[in-house]
Amino acid sequence: MSISQELLEILVCPQCKGDIRLTENQDGLVCERCRLLYEIRDGIPIMLPEEAKPLA
Template identity: 65%
Template sequence: MIKQELLEILACPQCKGMVELNIEGNSIVCRACRLVYEIRDNIPIMLIDEAKPLRGQDDKEDRHG
């Protein structure tokens, strides 16, 4: 799992905004860009070309708090 200290200094490579760990802890999410960055072997893959659109459970939480 990603340490909180690392998460605090990471930024979305597209908008330079704040990112957060998703519920399962297996990816990093930028809610502003609605992009998901995968974590592989405890290394966040912060590449725009490899990011996936935010969907699923995270969308439900956005709508329902």
């Protein structure tokens, strides 16, 4: 299940309020500025900074 384009257009990084992008395999959202990955679980983006994973 992927996230709708409409939802992607309004979502921002909860930490810096910057733009996010969908990962290539559509399993997460990435904030390049904060270098964080927000996972998508069961079609729901988990937009909590404490749940985000740092990018390598």
